[in-house]
Amino acid sequence: MPDRQADIYINMKENLKQPKPYMNPYLAGIVLGFVLLASFYLTGRGLGASGATRSVVIGAVTSVTPEHAENSGYFSKYLGDNQMKTWLVLEIAGVIIGGFLSGAWAGRLKIRVEHSPGISKRKRIYMATLGGLLFGFGSQLGRGCTSGAALTGMSVMSLAGFVTMMAIFGTAFALAYFFRKNWI
Amino acid sequence: MNTRVILSIILISFGSIAAILPKQKTSSVQLNADELLREIRLETNLVSTDELADLLINLDPGIMLIDVRDSIEYSKYHLPGAINIPLKQLLDEKWMPYIDQISKKNIFYSNGTTLSSEAWILTRQLGYQNNYVLYGGLNRWFETIIKPSHPGSMATSVEIEWFNKRKAASMYFTGSSNATDLSSAPALPPVPRKKKKRVAGGCS
Amino acid sequence: MGPLVPLQNISNELNLLIAFVIGLGFGIALEQAGFSSSRKLAGMFYGYDTTVLKVFFTAAITAMLGLIFLNFVGLIDLDIVYVNEYYVYSAIIGGIIMGAGFIIGGFCPGTSFTAAAIGKIDAMWFILGSMIGIFIFGETFVFWKDLYMSGYKGAIKISDVLGIRDGYFALLLILVATLMFWVAEMAEKKFKREDITKEI
Numbered sequence: 001m002p003d004r005q006a007d008i009y010i011n012m013k014e015n016l017k018q019p020k021p022y023m024n025p026y027l028a029g030i031v032l033g034f035v036l037l038a039s040f041y042l043t044g045r046g047l048g049a050s051g052a053t054r055s056v057v058i059g060a061v062t063s064v065t066p067e068h069a070e071n072s073g074y075f076s077k078y079l080g081d082n083q084m085k086t087w088l089v090l091e092i093a094g095v096i097i098g099g100f101l102s103g104a105w106a107g108r109l110k111i112r113v114e115h116s117p118g119i120s121k122r123k124r125i126y127m128a129t130l131g132g133l134l135f136g137f138g139s140q141l142g143r144g145c146t147s148g149a150a151l152t153g154m155s156v157m158s159l160a161g162f163v164t165m166m167a168i169f170g171t172a173f174a175l176a177y178f179f180r181k182n183w184i
Numbered sequence: 185m186n187t188r189v190i191l192s193i194i195l196i197s198f199g200s201i202a203a204i205l206p207k208q209k210t211s212s213v214q215l216n217a218d219e220l221l222r223e224i225r226l227e228t229n230l231v232s233t234d235e236l237a238d239l240l241i242n243l244d245p246g247i248m249l250i251d252v253r254d255s256i257e258y259s260k261y262h263l264p265g266a267i268n269i270p271l272k273q274l275l276d277e278k279w280m281p282y283i284d285q286i287s288k289k290n291i292f293y294s295n296g297t298t299l300s301s302e303a304w305i306l307t308r309q310l311g312y313q314n315n316y317v318l319y320g321g322l323n324r325w326f327e328t329i330i331k332p333s334h335p336g337s338m339a340t341s342v343e344i345e346w347f348n349k350r351k352a353a354s355m356y357f358t359g360s361s362n363a364t365d366l367s368s369a370p371a372l373p374p375v376p377r378k379k380k381k382r383v384a385g386g387c388s
Numbered sequence: 389m390g391p392l393v394p395l396q397n398i399s400n401e402l403n404l405l406i407a408f409v410i411g412l413g414f415g416i417a418l419e420q421a422g423f424s425s426s427r428k429l430a431g432m433f434y435g436y437d438t439t440v441l442k443v444f445f446t447a448a449i450t451a452m453l454g455l456i457f458l459n460f461v462g463l464i465d466l467d468i469v470y471v472n473e474y475y476v477y478s479a480i481i482g483g484i485i486m487g488a489g490f491i492i493g494g495f496c497p498g499t500s501f502t503a504a505a506i507g508k509i510d511a512m513w514f515i516l517g518s519m520i521g522i523f524i525f526g527e528t529f530v531f532w533k534d535l536y537m538s539g540y541k542g543a544i545k546i547s548d549v550l551g552i553r554d555g556y557f558a559l560l561l562i563l564v565a566t567l568m569f570w571v572a573e574m575a576e577k578k579f580k581r582e583d584i585t586k587e588i
Binding site for chain 3: 044
Binding site: 024026027077 | 187188191242
């Protein structure tokens with residue numbers, strides 16, 4: 001009997017260490033859809049992410065050289081509307097805290113570099129930075145990222161949303177073969 | 185049955201309901217008198233001179249200025265980029281692509297607002313969307329943008345700020361002094377009048 | 389009638405609180421879906437994990453149907469809801485660049501925030517990279533300005549382009565999506581990678 005109890009105890013401990021499984025993707029999609037719908041109902045616009053990053057960049061540029069930010073043809077466009085900027089930044093603050101709470105609840109908090117065995121940590125970080133650079137650049141040219149342009153755009157049936165979505169996923173599929181080492 | 189099948193059935197049922205629902209009201213073709221009056225009362229069809237100045241300075245490709253005065257007045261003075269469609273010819277076949285469209289925001293203007301409001305009512309009753317009226321017309325354009333008057337020494341800082349922005353806009357449109365500086369001036373805040381206007385978007 | 393913030397008098401503080409709460413929901417949904425793992429996200433393009441497709445389309449369709457129904461019962465004025473403006477060339481080229489960023493970096497801006505929140509160092513570098521990318525775009529805007537502004541088509545909806553009602557288009561998209569979900573689940577069986585899916 002004691003042995004069995006010990007076994008159960010060990011099993012329980014193992015279970016505690018093991019992160020909770022992810023939510024069913026369709027269910028997660030419905031949850032996300034309702035969050036998006038709430039955003040439409042409350043504010044008239046959908047979700048955004050890259051806009052917040054831009055606010056941070058503009059904030060940084062402005063604090064270093066205010067004149068430069070004002071003279072920049074692109075950044076100066078966004079110097080005026082403070083409310084929109086704060087809105088997106090607060091939304092993203094929510095995303096970070098929400099992600100943290102969800103990760104903590106599911107037991108997924110862990111400082112690490114996630115990479116495929118095929119590449120080193122260092123290479124993964126280089127690739128992540130390069131990918132981020134491209135994504136940041138593209139999101140400005142394309143007027144929004146996967147959240148703001150593709151997901152939000154699709155749900156309001158905007159043609160721009162569909163075109164951007166197809167361009168993003170089409171390109172990623174087309175290039176997948178060349179970067180397979182990074183992932184599998 | 186797995187989740188996918190259940191979800192597919194639910195989505196297709198809801199989608200079928202969505203498909204048989206009558207066309208939603210906000211894109212209805214005809215407005216009755218009450219609805220028309222409501223839109224006029226709510227001033228949802230108005231664009232202020234400050235907003236217009238802002239749109240023009242930013243070279244917003246989404247607007248089309250339509251001068252509804254006659255061609256003589258148009259040739260004397262018209263706003264930058266405006267096209268001339270005299271009110272009498274407004275419903276001519278050749279102008280239809282301009283006034284019955286969904287991509288651009290048409291802004292009608294005249295000296296005051298009489299002609300432009302008529303143009304708006306005509307088009308709105310036909311169910312055309314995206315048509316607006318310049319509030320106060322060219323008269324107000326001159327008062328507020330081209331020759332803005334100083335709010336006086338008792339003015340609040342907000343009023344002074346407004347004046348400075350209008351002054352800057354004036355320079356831009358009259359080209360009287362360093363107009364190039366203006367392209368970097370901060371955008372004019374929207375007029376604090378409540379009106380029907382699409383909100384600014386997600387990431388952009 | 390909604391949207392509440394632009395139509396009713398909502399104070400700025402409340403508006404910002406709404407932003408934060410919506411963000412919380414957004415973050416929780418992304419993290420629970422597994423979007424805090426780049427290898428799970430990338431699985432989409434190799435077939436071993438198609439969560440991205442499922443979540444993305446289910447979410448878009450849910451919100452789309454929600455908007456149609458809310459509008460039908462008169463709770464939301466769709467004329468005010470933001471519709472993304474379509475600039476042909478910048479949308480396509482921007483999308484292509486983002487697609488390359490996606491397959492190389494493994495995140496998109498939204499998911500990188502949730503991933504960084506649970507301690508993924510690669511996501512933090514991705515965020516830094518995206519800041520650099522935005523900075524470069526802003527600094528070199530002169531070169532892209534013409535491309536950025538060209539091909540303006542207005543805030544057009546795909547249902548208007550196809551000349552069909554919003555409801556019909558929603559149903560059409562749902563049929564396409566259910567078909568894609570079916571294909572995706574077959575692909576997951578075919579390109580199964582237990583070694584990866586167990587780890588993530």
